[in-house]
Amino acid sequence: MPILLHDTLAGQKRELTTLEPGAVGLYACGPTVYDFAHLGHARCYVVWDVVVRHLRARGYRVKYVRNFTDVDDKIIARANQRGEDPVALAARFSDAFHQDLDALGCLRPDAEPRVSGHIPEIVELIGLLVQKGYAYAPGNGDVYFSVRKFPEYGKLSRRNLDDLLAGARVDPGEAKQDPLDFALWKGAKPGEPRWPSPWGEGRPGWHIECSAMTRKHLGDRFDLHTGGKDLVFPHHTNEIAQSVCACGDGLHADQYARHWMHNGFVEIDDEKMSKSLGNFFTVRQVLERYDAEGLRLFLLGTHYRRDFNFSDQVLGEAELRLGYLYETLEKADRLAAGTAPAAGDTLLERCRAALDDDFNTPQVLGLLAEAFTAANTLCDLKGKKTPEQRAALAAFAAAARTVGETLGLLGRTPGAALLALRTRAAARRGIDGVVVEARLAERAAARKARDFARSDAIRDELLAGGVAIMDGPEGTTWKVAG
RNA sequence: GGCACCGUCGCCAAGUGGUAAGGCAAGGGUCUGCAAAACCCUUAUUCCCCGGUUCGAAUCCGGGCGGUGCCUCCA
Numbered sequence: 001m002p003i004l005l006h007d008t009l010a011g012q013k014r015e016l017t018t019l020e021p022g023a024v025g026l027y028a029c030g031p032t033v034y035d036f037a038h039l040g041h042a043r044c045y046v047v048w049d050v051v052v053r054h055l056r057a058r059g060y061r062v063k064y065v066r067n068f069t070d071v072d073d074k075i076i077a078r079a080n081q082r083g084e085d086p087v088a089l090a091a092r093f094s095d096a097f098h099q100d101l102d103a104l105g106c107l108r109p110d111a112e113p114r115v116s117g118h119i120p121e122i123v124e125l126i127g128l129l130v131q132k133g134y135a136y137a138p139g140n141g142d143v144y145f146s147v148r149k150f151p152e153y154g155k156l157s158r159r160n161l162d163d164l165l166a167g168a169r170v171d172p173g174e175a176k177q178d179p180l181d182f183a184l185w186k187g188a189k190p191g192e193p194r195w196p197s198p199w200g201e202g203r204p205g206w207h208i209e210c211s212a213m214t215r216k217h218l219g220d221r222f223d224l225h226t227g228g229k230d231l232v233f234p235h236h237t238n239e240i241a242q243s244v245c246a247c248g249d250g251l252h253a254d255q256y257a258r259h260w261m262h263n264g265f266v267e268i269d270d271e272k273m274s275k276s277l278g279n280f281f282t283v284r285q286v287l288e289r290y291d292a293e294g295l296r297l298f299l300l301g302t303h304y305r306r307d308f309n310f311s312d313q314v315l316g317e318a319e320l321r322l323g324y325l326y327e328t329l330e331k332a333d334r335l336a337a338g339t340a341p342a343a344g345d346t347l348l349e350r351c352r353a354a355l356d357d358d359f360n361t362p363q364v365l366g367l368l369a370e371a372f373t374a375a376n377t378l379c380d381l382k383g384k385k386t387p388e389q390r391a392a393l394a395a396f397a398a399a400a401r402t403v404g405e406t407l408g409l410l411g412r413t414p415g416a417a418l419l420a421l422r423t424r425a426a427a428r429r430g431i432d433g434v435v436v437e438a439r440l441a442e443r444a445a446a447r448k449a450r451d452f453a454r455s456d457a458i459r460d461e462l463l464a465g466g467v468a469i470m471d472g473p474e475g476t477t478w479k480v481a482g
Numbered sequence: 483g484g485c486a487c488c489g490u491c492g493c494c495a496a497g498u499g500g501u502a503a504g505g506c507a508a509g510g511g512u513c514u515g516c517a518a519a520a521c522c523c524u525u526a527u528u529c530c531c532c533g534g535u536u537c538g539a540a541u542c543c544g545g546g547c548g549g550u551g552c553c554u555c556c557a
Contacts, residue, residue: 229551307487
């Protein structure tokens with residue numbers, strides 16, 4: 001089964017082809033670590049996590065590389081502001097980034113290179129570009145890439161040089177031959193971190209780091225490069241130019257990464273969420289109030305290429321939905337206990353097929369929805385279940401969990417997840433579980449005495465406080481009302 | 483201004499030539515002491531508008547209208 005993906009370079013859906021059969025080298029542009037991860041980061045790294053998981057489920061050996069940009073203007077500015085060492089500040093926020101993504105159930109990449117650890121590789125790559133005549137050092141300590149020497153410059157972002165020229169800007173102190181040229185190396189300014197180089201002390205420009213790190217960890221060419229769609233220009237456009245000129249034939253834009261995938265934005269009130277606009281929620285802010293797995297389900301509810309608007313309402317719905325999924329699994333587990341799964345269940349393969357087609361997670365969730373409804377129908381049938389029914393439920397539960405594994409969902413035991421979800425929801429509503437349990441005990445006594453007036457009064461009172469109760473054969477349970 | 487993307491039920495959201503998935507909400511029902519949960523049924527002859535191509539279009543083409551993004555740091 002081929003994997004189809006929307007390839008930015010091709011401008012359309014294409015079949016994934018790899019340099020080496022059965023293996024994928026994947027590079028995801030990582031964060032610049034000067035602050036906590038926000039929901040935009042959460043979205044894209046959850047998506048790339050699903051891409052990695054699905055490719056592996058389809059039998060590919062994936063080498064997943066994601067960098068930390070730890071040398072950068074903003075990091076330096078933030079560090080100076082706080083009187084902290086830039087590299088130390090970056091290390092602090094990369095730790096926080098790990099915590100947040102771990103909480104969201106993202107697998108750690110196979111390699112997580114940092115700019116600060118790849119200066120020699122960067123210097124070497126710049127040297128190669130200078131030597132081949134694609135880059136020049138005007139003598140002010142900077143080194144620039146000569147954009148007009150790469151014929152396919154702008155292919156990824158579908159721009160031509162003349163259009164770009166209108167918006168081009170040259171900062172004072174720069175010595176570009178052409179306004180569109182960009183810095184590979186920036187001469188050191190006072191108070192900035194610096195490393196030695198043939199062109200004097202300084203630090204790497206923004207784009208060269210990724211070219212150097214992909215080269216070191218994945219080779220001169222590799223299979224798949226991903227990132228937010230805001231990186232298409234200039235970052236990825238420049239990366240291609242550098243790498244193709246340094247390591248490829250200097251002519252063709254496809255001689256770096258074979259495929260490019262870009263994710264859409266998370267928005268607030270229909271505006272892009274970004275650090276510079278200041279309209280962002282950090283992952284940890286959201287996780288104070290909501291369940292991490294619920295957030296993950298929410299993020300996967302929209303196809304990765306689309307923008308989507310963050311809202312408390314939809315996030316809350318996703319968390320309730322997660323509760324439903326676990327409740328169903330719990331029932332199915334109970335009824336199917338000790339039964340071998342029936343053969344012939346197609347849920348897993350249908351979900352895999354949906355992921356094969358450009359990682360269509362919303363479609364997978366739709367397929368799961370139908371399967372969960374069907375499973376609930378089976379569970380709710382009156383009377384003792386037949387062996388066939390129990391086997392069907394066992395097959396359902398197994399398939400659902402396997403799909404869940406690829407999505408990074410449904411990995412908890414239902415009981416634990418449901419308790420955690422209820423605790424979370426109760427905290428949001430200011431509900432004290434101990435008080436609820438006490439009232440439920442009173443109500444149980446009333447019901448035993450068939451004092452339904454009193455029992456219903458307690459129920460109404462609890463419901464008014466946001467507590468919904470369910471009477472079952474094994475006693476009364478409660479949850480936070482949706 | 484240039485280049486992209488997007489506009490599908492009250493809300494969220496798949497579907498990119500073959501006759502509108504799914505979720506939430508809403509209404510009716512089963513179950514229940516009554517409820518809740520769960521399940522069942524119902525809810526877009528229609529996909530921003532106008533033309534065109536086609537046996538057939540939400541899907542392709544042209545033109546509008548509306549929104550967003552990139553062109554400067556950004557996932």
